[in-house]
Amino acid sequence: MDKRVQVKTYTMEGDWPDENLSWEEDPEAGVIPRAISQLLDTLKNYDEFTVRVSFLELYNEDAYDLLSDNINDTTKLKVYEDVQKKGSVIVGGLEEIIVKSKAEIYEILKRGSAKRQTAATLLNACSSRSHTIFSVTVHTREGSIEGEELLKIGKLNLVDLAGSENIGRSGAQDKRAREAGNINQSLLTLGRVITALVEKRPHVPYRESKLTRLLQDSLGGKTKTSIIATISPTMTDIDDTLSTLDYASRAKKITNKPEMNQCLTKKVRNEVAKEFRREAEKLKQSYNEKEALLSQEHQEEKQKLEKQLKIAQQLAEDRKVYAIETEKRCRDLIIENQTLKKIITSLEEHNDQKTKKANKIRVAPVIDECNEYANTTFDGGDEICQVPGSRKKIAPGSKRKTVNESITLSGKKRKLQHSECNAELSPSDNKRLTRARAKKKLAF
Structure with a gap:
């Protein structure tokens, strides 16, 4: 990896150490390996802990799992709202791997980074074509003086954003141009979210991009958030540098309200369990009442429909009988009409004869x-x-x-x-x- 042209990713991951150095010993280690090293060193002080990691890629507004076993896996993951935690999301199908050492995490990070979408442009020999989120979830358990257990849950999201790209300068075409357009669109939505949070607008457009949906809890939520803005020292990039500084300056004004995740002791768990049971009984009772009411309404509706069905069947039978009688009456009328025609013809002939006879007598x-x-x-x-x-x-x-x-x-x-x-x-x-x-x- 060329650390001079892949500055942002280099900042997050650093350079891959050679065989003679470990991640801890490498002076060019990035934010992710340093944060993991410090985190695991701190967890040694806890009686019991569990660490899980996941690696998500957001490419062309679609989420992919970089830790899937199939290296060519193109399964798109779906993002859902977390009903138990307002403002958070759940990525369906995203694999979380339990790790026990720094070396395992470094190996997983290396394996996932190898699957990330990159491509060469006129400005970057190994340009990131996607955003990535490396997540570390920690569960700790420790005892208190009263003999109760204390449970804590924490999550660390390490995000590497793809940089905005000038298509004219980068020479991106076709597929690369489409990738750049999606990157720029997601970053633009992130900028609008930051502006809405700073100006305290009633509506924040988190849902306009999957990137902002995934970062919703980190932007104006209950977490601590740090942003590293990467700029270029060259005069040719002065416009991008000023834009990045303005971006970071506005993001600094976002106010988060960090809160420790709810700690549960045995006593609290028992009380919560009792409350859940009471709530479950209330819900069950309410359900039974509504079910009985619905059953009664259903029975009444059933009787009403059966009555209407009988009426409809009777009407159908009456119409059938009426149709038969009408058909018979029509046949009788036709026969009667034919008989009357014969009688009329006979009367006309008889009348003609009488008329001729009368005329003869009169003449x-x-x-x-x-x-x-x-x-x-x-x-x-x-x-x-x-x-x-x-x-x-x-x-x-x-x-x-x-x-x-x-x-x-x-x-x-x-x-x-x-x-x-x-x-x-x-x-x-x-x-x-x-x-x-x-x-x-x-x-x-």
């Missing part, structure tokens, strides 16, 4: 009168004349009305032609036909 006197008139008027010949006449006509179902018609008298055919009858004529002298007699109206 008979007319024929006789016409023959008598014709016999007294004509004596034969070829002359034909039209004699106007009128008669009363009664149509079936209508009122009586007068119809003006004409009668054709032919001496040649010696017949009286009418629209409804024919009458034979006796020969007569043509000279006896006069205009007045020809216009005589005949009553039919």
